[in-house]
Amino acid sequence: MPRPSKGPRLYADPRRRQWIIRDGSHFRRTGCALDDREGADRALAAWLGEKLSLPERESRLAGITAGEVLIAYGRERAPHVRASATIGWCIKALSPFWAGRLLSEISGNSCRAYAEYRRAAGVSDGTIRRELTTLRAAIGHWHREHGPLDAIPAVSMPDRPAPRETWLTRTEAAELLLGALGWQAHACVIATRRPTLWRRSPEASLYRHVARFVLVALRTGSRHEAVLALSWLPQISGGWVDVDRSVMHRRGTDETETAKRRPPTRISRKLLPHLRRWRRLDEAAGIHHVISWRGDRIAKLRTGWDRARRFASLPDHVTPHVLRHTRCTWLMQEGVPIAEAAGSVGMSIATFERVYGHHHPDFQSRAAAV
Incomplete structure (x- = not known):
């Protein structure tokens, strides 16, 4: 058949x-x-x-x-x-x-x-x-x-789904990074299912681009496509990283702003040393994109991401977009002002507060004290 x-x-x-x-x-x-x-x-x-x-x-x-x-x-x-x-x-x-x-x-x-x-x-x-x-x-x-129509029919829709609450703890994020670097969990605590024994895969070097993606997405909160499009130099389509000025530009020079906002963001001090080292390596190899596979730009993470997640014993619903949720959650847990946190990840203040505001240490603290 x-x-x-x-x-x-x-x-x-x-x-x-x-x-x-x-x-x-x-x-x-x-x-x-x-x-x-x-x-x-x-x-x-x-x-x-x-x-x-x-x-x-x-x-x-x-x-x-x-x-x-x-x-x-x-x-x-x-x-x-x-x-x-x-x-x-x-x-x-x-x-x-x-x-x-x-x-x-x-x-x-x-x-x-x-x-x-x-x-x-x-x-x-x-x-x-x-x-x-x-x-x-x-x-x-x-x-x-082609009209005007004599009437415009109303299109009814299902209710908007509730915001996803999936985010990674710092331990889980570290385990995901280990998985991206080729370390595979071989033993775990039965009660928590968290790994305790790791072994390095012989194919570890093939998936280093996933480790780069994890670090950049975790420290900037950028969307999957925006991270993969990053280059070391300004470009028409896709953002670029200005390491010298510690600024990441999420949009290309000819790209217009959309509802999925992509403003520039200050590069995290924990990410900056990695970007400087990666730029030296890529300049020597003639590679233009921050995240690349054999020198070429990647359209979407699939096999490499699934392998890293499986090596870290994380569930199937942990997708690349979870790293954006994780970054937003961590910013709130650290008490970063909502306006500054929302601007750094490219999100409106209202949406950021509605989805992640309850993670802030001062969330409804005055009301709870009454």
Whole structure:
């Protein structure tokens, strides 16, 4: 029995050293090098839009299908935003359920039916909200560019998931760093399941880039993609590290600010010596990126991260994003002012206080004293 198609997706061609679009048995070059993931994402979004033709202009809800609206959004709007790849995947997820439905059929009941349909496939409420947000944005785009619609249907969504509370203690972070350096736990305390005996793996040197990632993410609280994009010199797409001035720039020179804020941050005094040593090593080897694999930029940590986490006996839900939660939690536990802590990790003060404020040593201290 043949395997089901995975649909359009990006593939890193190691021979040509560029991104390729794979769609079943069809291959299409993007013309984007491996370090230009943003350009490849835009090419993928454009390809998804080209697979179907645009409909004629229509304003009546009863005469327009959601599939037509999604096609227009994927072709006209998605290629011009940073989250083009995310929009493409959301449209792919939305299409089987909504493609043949009229806009007049979009209601609270149909949105709840879609949520149940996606939950049955094992999709989380957070992902469902993101998909329905894309549907709502597509309707708004049609209203502006191909309308106006005689009415705008309301898109109902599942409740926002509670903030994740997963973060690492300093002992667990040290064990994760050991795992990234190739040390594997071979014995542990039965009651706590924490390692007590470590042995070094013969392949330890292959995953040093994971150790760099762990240190940078723990000491800056930057997002996964922002850390992997860091370079030693200013660049158009991706941040860079100014070791001489102790400042990390999270955005490239031509990149605009988005909702996922990426302001500059002062480099931690505990991280600065490591960065100076890494820069000397990389300059001698002609390597441009802070986190690299055989000299090349890494798009996403997968195998190396899973190996380090497994070596440290940490659970599967410890993902690279947990290091951002860990940094925020540690800042609060040390009593750093909320405004300064939020600015250092690139987060709004309101969000930082809502998610991490209870870790502050002075949290509701005056109220508790009454």
